[in-house]
Structure formats: C-alpha cells, structure tokens
Amino acid sequence: MSRSPNRRALLVGASATAAAAMLGGCDRLGNAEWFRRTLKTGEDANMFVQRLLLGEATLAPEYAEADISPWFKPNGTEDPPDRDYKALAKAKFAKYHLVVDGLVEAPFKLSLGELRKLPARTQITRHDCVEGWSAIGKWTGVPLTDLLSRAKLKPEARYVVFHCADTMDQGNSLEGGGDGEGTDEVPAGNANPSMTKQSGSGESRKDSGGQQASEDTAASGGSPVRYYESIDLVDAFHPQTILAYDMNGQALPISNGAPLRLRVERNLGYKQAKYVMRIEVVESFANLGDGKGGYWEDQGYAWYAGI
Amino acid sequence: MARTYLTRSAPETGEVERRRWMFRHPLVIRVTHWVNAICLLVLLMSGLQIFNAHPALYWGKVSTFDAPLMAMTQTEDDPPKGMTTVFGHGFDTTGWLGSSVGSDGEAADRGFPAWTTLPSNQDLTGGRSWHFFFAWAFVLNGIAYLLYGLVSGQLRFRVIPSRDQIRHFGASIWEHLTLRFPQGDEAKRYNVIQKLTYLIVLFVLLPVQVLAGLAMSPAMNAAFPFLLTLFDGRQSARTVHFVVASLLVLFVVVHVALVLLSGFRNNMRGMLTGWFVIERKVEPAVPAGEPRA
Numbered sequence: 001m002s003r004s005p006n007r008r009a010l011l012v013g014a015s016a017t018a019a020a021a022m023l024g025g026c027d028r029l030g031n032a033e034w035f036r037r038t039l040k041t042g043e044d045a046n047m048f049v050q051r052l053l054l055g056e057a058t059l060a061p062e063y064a065e066a067d068i069s070p071w072f073k074p075n076g077t078e079d080p081p082d083r084d085y086k087a088l089a090k091a092k093f094a095k096y097h098l099v100v101d102g103l104v105e106a107p108f109k110l111s112l113g114e115l116r117k118l119p120a121r122t123q124i125t126r127h128d129c130v131e132g133w134s135a136i137g138k139w140t141g142v143p144l145t146d147l148l149s150r151a152k153l154k155p156e157a158r159y160v161v162f163h164c165a166d167t168m169d170q171g172n173s174l175e176g177g178g179d180g181e182g183t184d185e186v187p188a189g190n191a192n193p194s195m196t197k198q199s200g201s202g203e204s205r206k207d208s209g210g211q212q213a214s215e216d217t218a219a220s221g222g223s224p225v226r227y228y229e230s231i232d233l234v235d236a237f238h239p240q241t242i243l244a245y246d247m248n249g250q251a252l253p254i255s256n257g258a259p260l261r262l263r264v265e266r267n268l269g270y271k272q273a274k275y276v277m278r279i280e281v282v283e284s285f286a287n288l289g290d291g292k293g294g295y296w297e298d299q300g301y302a303w304y305a306g307i
Numbered sequence: 308m309a310r311t312y313l314t315r316s317a318p319e320t321g322e323v324e325r326r327r328w329m330f331r332h333p334l335v336i337r338v339t340h341w342v343n344a345i346c347l348l349v350l351l352m353s354g355l356q357i358f359n360a361h362p363a364l365y366w367g368k369v370s371t372f373d374a375p376l377m378a379m380t381q382t383e384d385d386p387p388k389g390m391t392t393v394f395g396h397g398f399d400t401t402g403w404l405g406s407s408v409g410s411d412g413e414a415a416d417r418g419f420p421a422w423t424t425l426p427s428n429q430d431l432t433g434g435r436s437w438h439f440f441f442a443w444a445f446v447l448n449g450i451a452y453l454l455y456g457l458v459s460g461q462l463r464f465r466v467i468p469s470r471d472q473i474r475h476f477g478a479s480i481w482e483h484l485t486l487r488f489p490q491g492d493e494a495k496r497y498n499v500i501q502k503l504t505y506l507i508v509l510f511v512l513l514p515v516q517v518l519a520g521l522a523m524s525p526a527m528n529a530a531f532p533f534l535l536t537l538f539d540g541r542q543s544a545r546t547v548h549f550v551v552a553s554l555l556v557l558f559v560v561v562h563v564a565l566v567l568l569s570g571f572r573n574n575m576r577g578m579l580t581g582w583f584v585i586e587r588k589v590e591p592a593v594p595a596g597e598p599r600a
Contacts, residue, residue, distance in 0.1 A: 042440030053530040060529045132361035133370040266529045300432040306526030
C-alpha cells in the first residue's frame with residue numbers, strides 16, 4: 001500500500017509522457033507520405049459510397065424565399081487583384097466572354113448578354129463551407145448541361161475544369177474557405193486562415209504577397225496561379241449544376257463571384273468556383289496546377305467535396 | 308454462451324476461497340473495445356481541429372453570424388485575450404479557448420488549443436483526413452461489435468438490465484454514489500447504472516453522432532433529406548455533433564475514473580486478457596478488485 005503514491009505519480013508521469021509522445025507521433029505520422037495516403041482512403045471511401053447512394057439526378061434540397069440568408073458571406077477572394085479582371089469589372093463586364101473549349105467538337109465563346117438570353121434555371125440552395133458555416137442563396141444561371149451539349153464532348157472527355165480570373169495571393173481561397181476577412185465585418189467566430197495549411201514548424205505558407213500565389217506552383221510555373229476547380233461528368237450533367245449570373249434576383253456582386261460563378265450543389269463551397277472565365281473539358285488534370293484538380297486540392301483538400 | 312462463466316481457481320492456493328477468476332471479456336469484445344478507444348480519441352481531436360476552422364455554433368439551416376449559440380474569438384487587445392460567448396454571455400478563456408499559445412510560442416486565434424487538436428497546428432484538411440478515416444474505422448468496428456454482441460448474446464447480457472436490477476434501481480444509485488462497488492456474484496454482471504449508461508451510449512449517443520455527422524454532408528442531404536428534418540437543419544446538426552461529442556467525453560472521463568477506482572489492474576487485465584477476478588463478499592469491505600500481492 002505504501003507504494004501506492006509512488007506508483008500513482010509514476011502512472012501520471014508515464015501517462016503524460018505517453019500523451020505528449022503520442023501527439024508528436026501523430027503529427028509526424030500525419031506528415032509521412034505513406035500514412036497520408038492511407039488516411040486519404042477514408043476520403044476515397046466517402047466518394048465511393050456517396051456516389052452509390054446518389055442517383056445521377058438526385059437533387060440537393062431547395063429552400064423557400066423566406067430561408068434566404070440576409071447576408072451571403074463572401075469568402076476567399078472578394079475582389080480579384082488582377083488588372084484584366086478590374087478592367088472587365090469597370091466596364092460592367094460588357095466585354096466579358098465565357099470560353100468553352102478543350103475536348104469538344106465545337107468550342108465557342110459567349111458574352112454575358114448572350115448567356116443571359118439562354119434558358120435559365122433558378123434555385124434556392126444552401127452553400128456549405130468546408131470550414132463549417134452555411135448560407136442560403138437564390139441563384140439564376142445557365143445549366144452547364146446546355147453549354148456542354150452545345151459544345152459536344154469528345155468521347156475521351158472526363159472532367160470539366162473551371163478557370164477563374166482571380167490570382168490567389170496570400171493563401172486566400174476563392175470560395176468556401178480561406179480568410180473570412182474583407183471589407184465586410186468579420187462575424188463572430190472569425191474563421192480566419194483556417195483553410196491555409198501551416199507547416200508544423202509554425203512557418204506560415206501565406207508569406208509572399210502581390211500577384212503571386214504563395215505556393216511553389218507559382219514558382220515552378222512562372223505564371224501566377226489562378227483559382228481553378230474541376231468536376232466530373234456526373235456533376236457536370238446534374239440538373240442543378242448551373243453557371244449563375246444572378247444572386248437573390250440581382251446581378252452577382254463581385255464579392256460573390258461576378259460575372260459568373262459555378263453552382264454545383266451536393267458539394268462543399270470550394271467547388272463553387274467564382275469569377276469563371278473559361279470552361280475547359282479535359283481527360284485528366286495531370287497538366288493543371290499540381291495535378292490534383294483544383295486550387296485547394298493542390299493544397300491537400302479532397303477532390304471529391306460531397307462531405 | 309453468454310451466461311456461462313468460465314472460471315478457474317486462483318493460482319495462489321491461499322486465495323482460493325476469497326477470489327474467483329472469471330473469463331469476462333471475449334476476444335472480439337476486447338479488440339473492438341480498444342479499436343473503439345483509439346477511434347474515439349482521434350475523432351475527438353481531429354473533430355476539434357475541424358471545429359477550429361470556424362469556432363462557432365448555430366441553430367437551424369444556416370449560420371446566423373451575428374447571433375451564434377456559442378463562439379470562440381480572440382480580442383484585439385495586446386496581449387490578445389480569448390473570449391468564449393455562450394448564449395450571449397462572454398467568458399474570458401485566454402490560454403484555453405479562443406486564443407492560446409501554439410508550438411511556436413505565439414498566442415494565436417484558435418478555438419481549442421493546439422494540444423487538443425490533431426494535427427496540432429492549424430490544418431483543416433489534415434484534420435478532415437484523420438476524421439474521415441477514423442470515422443470509417445469507428446463505424447466498421449462498431450458494426451462488428453454489434454453483430455458479435457447480438458449473435459453471442461453478450462450484448463443483451465451486458466446492457467439490458469434484469470428485472471431485479473430495475474427493482475433495486477434506487478439502492479444501486481446510492482451504492483454508486485458512495486463508490487461501493489459490488490462484490491461476489493453481483494460483480495459478475497454490470498450493475499443497472501452501468502447497463503443503462505452503456506445502453507444510452509451505444510444506442511442513442513453514438514448513432515446520433517454518426518447521423519449528425521452525415522447530416523453535415525451536402526451529398527448526404529441530397530440522398531437522405533430526412534437527415535436535415537431530423538436535426539432541424541445543417542447548422543443544428545453541427546451543434547448536435549458538438550454537444551454529443553462533449554457528452555461522449557464526459558462518458559469516457561467517468562468510465563476511466565471508475566476503472567481506476569474499482570481496481571485498475573483487475574479491470575485492465577480483464578480488458579487485455581479477458582480474465583477478471585471476482586472478490587468474494589467479505590466483511591468488512593476491502594478495496595474491491597485489487598489483488599494484493
């Protein structure tokens with residue numbers, strides 16, 4: 001019995017040491033490539049199972065006018081720094097053209113006016129940021145199906161890539177993630193640079209400024225890294241997948257992606273590319289960015305964004 | 308199967324009368340217990356990492372940013388303070404919630420502190436990878452446990468209170484509160500409070516936790532819209548996920564405390580090798596469970 005206090009102290013000490021070692025060990029494990037790949041099988045399983053559960057035309061829930069959020073939180077880029085974009089915005093996007101090309105039989109260009117004349121779909125849907133918050137907005141735009149049918153996909157087409165106008169500087173995300181900072185007041189529970197990955201040493205990745213993205217992709221490519229995203233043909237031909245030019249019955253504000261943004265419901269916010277300039281149909285995204293299919297995917301986020 | 312005890316005599320001849328060995332935990336129970344323990348720990352810590360990406364909770368379909376149920380923030384003061392607001396009441400939680408020092412020694416805007424999250428530095432995508440992998444492990448492990456438990460009869464024996472236990476419910480609570488642990492034949496089965504607790508954890512908290520997690524997935528919302536009805540919206544589901552996680556932490560804390568108090572070595576041996584010592588009823592009460600060397 002007299003050993004008891006000692007044994008207790010030993011136990012407590014051992015537990016604390018074990019806990020500390022475990023934490024450090026987990027961080028080291030998490031940085032090991034083989035382990036990261038193992039963990040990623042969980043996300044692969046998410047996609048596999050969710051695709052089994054979802055029919056091709058299973059719709060995301062749609063909401064009533066009364067459910068629309070009074071303030072649709074803009075996230076990531078809220079005002080693209082690019083000179084070309086600023087010029088377009090200044091002219092109220094009169095000179096804007098959406099390009100549809102890649103693995104298609106008939107590539108084409110459409111102005112914003114022409115896009116607005118095409119048959120449109122309006123939907124009130126919920127936007128879920130990967131950070132955890134949600135907002136409901138009403139979107140009007142052109143179904144992607146119509147644009148892709150018009151362009152006629154080649155047989156080898158597998159993915160649809162959205163090239164955006166905004167250069168990613170300071171590690172900002174485009175949509176659905178990144179700094180919640182901007183001209184708007186940051187709400188309670190400021191989500192700050194939560195999507196920005198920081199290395200274990202505390203060295204921040206968001207260090208370079210200006211037009212260059214902070215990632216090494218910028219250095220290796222030599223050209224500014226702009227936001228991009230990709231979806232597969234299942235999502236591309238989904239009835240709720242639209243290129244929206246109106247939000248809540250008015251022209252899309254710049255902070256929410258003017259003049260055109262993707263709405264690909266059943267997916268998290270980072271898939272909902274803003275400032276879409278070009279739609280490219282590809283067979284694989286090996287030659288895009290770091291080859292993971294999107295700006296955030298290149299930073300480690302799962303390509304499949306259904307959960 | 309479930310109700311038969313394998314027993315053997317204690318190795319020390321002098322102890323034969325006082326102690327009986329009971330084979331309490333079959334292999335499947337032991338393995339699933341420890342896998343579950345690891346899963347819950349990783350899910351908690353990676354969950355806090357994910358929570359830290361937006362350390363605020365709401366009720367309903369969407370985030371009411373100016374009126375959260377709960378939020379953790381860092382103030383503009385120098386040095387910055389950590390504030391936690393719950394139902395509109397603010398608390399200074401500097402160093403713990405809202406603002407805490409990370410591995411680099413700098414105070415940072417962070418919901419839960421770095422030592423509680425996985426990975427420890429701010430890394431949402433890392434947290435998500437851990438969370439999803441261990442969520443699958445947890446669910447598969449749980450299914451294995453339930454199937455085995457049902458088929459072997461272990462589950463029923465372990466978690467369904469018998470009629471006499473329900474009759475003596477009040478006395479059980481008193482025994483529990485005074486930390487008098489059952490001996491003799493009573494120690495062979497879980498007591499009524501244990502059974503009800505496991506019942507609630509197994510069939511209420513854990514399933515609700517999984518459903519609330521799934522209700523946060525936009526793809527699952529499309530496949531099963533009732534998930535949103537069930538929780539009154541995605542943001543409520545997120546809040547429920549947080550609250551149930553807290554209740555599970557409470558359960559684990561009490562569970563571990565009782566393991567320590569009711570004979571750490573005997574309990575650990577039981578869950579590692581299956582063999583558990585039943586002390587015969589002796590007066591006056593001796594510390595239960597702990598075999599004296």
